[in-house]
Amino acid sequence: MPVYCITGANRGLGLEFVRQLAKSPDNTIIATTRSMSNDLSDLKAVSSKTTHILECNTADLTSIQSFASETKKTLNGVQIDFLLNNAGVNSVPTQNSLSIGPDDLHREIDINVLGPAKTTEFLIAQDLLPQNVRIMNMTSGLGSMSVGLSIAPRKCATYSISKAGVNMLTVHQSGDLREKLKGVVVICMDPGWVKTRMGGEGAVLEPEVSIGGMLKTVHGLGEGDNGKFYTYTVEEVKW
Structure with missing residues (x-):
């Protein structure tokens, strides 16, 4: 039974990941939410009997550490085959390079870059990632x-900067993680402009299409894909 870990699973793209993966009783899913006090009705509605909902606030290192520890207890000796670092924010899309709010930029880097970095690090520390684990860091075309x-005009400056950071994180992880996990494959992926709350007005892509394409890509990853940047259409993206 493959084991999937999905951060930010209570809405948007994360919710669609759970919905599609929960269709198979063979899949074990660790689905995270920033807080257990969030409205989890949608997540519970699409979850399977082998879906475990855990708290993980990717802006809080203590929360990530606690999540990793709780995941170890939940899986009870089983490791994670697919780590999907999906959680992220685009909280100030109107800012451009001349109006960046320092606190806004710090927050987006904390969640979008440090979040997946530390989630991966703390899961490794708990011996939850096997030698051939597949890791996907959610990025954006705006990070290219x-x-x-x-x-033109350029938009979402703080978000774009943070996602460019995700891309560089992926490049570094693709080398650094191989020192510990010899068969690991780490990629970053652009989901496209998807019709979710984050996608906002003008989004053109249905969530099921985006996630279906991303899962196809993740399931098809081989050794030669380590450190690459893909879109949901299985095409490689220019940095």
Whole structure:
């Protein structure tokens, strides 16, 4: 039975990951939410008998550490085959490079970059990631320098900067993690402009299409994919 760990699973793309994966009784799913006091009705509605809902606030290192410890107890000797670092925020999309709020930028880097970095680190410390684990860091086309140059007017400055950080995190993890996990494959992935609360007005892509494509990509990863940047269409993205 493959084991999936999905951060930020109570809404948006994370919720759709759970919905699709929960269709198979063979899948064990660790689905996280920032707080157990959140409205979890949608998540519970799509969960399977082998879905475990745990708290993990990826902006809080203590919360991530507690989550890793709780996951170890929950899995009871079983390891995670697919780590999907999905949790993220785009809290100030109207800011551009001339109006960046320092606190806003720090918050987005804490959640979007340090969050997946420390989640991965603390899960390794609990011996929850096997040698051939597949790790996906959720990024965005807005984190691509090449894509960014083609957008006019440019938008979501703080979010874009944080997602460029996710991309560089992925590059570093693809090398650093191999010192501990010889068969690990780490990628970052652009889900496209998806019709979720974060996607906002103008989004064009249905969640089931985006997540279906991302799962196809993740399930097909091989040794040669380590450190690459993909989109949900299984195409490689320029940095």
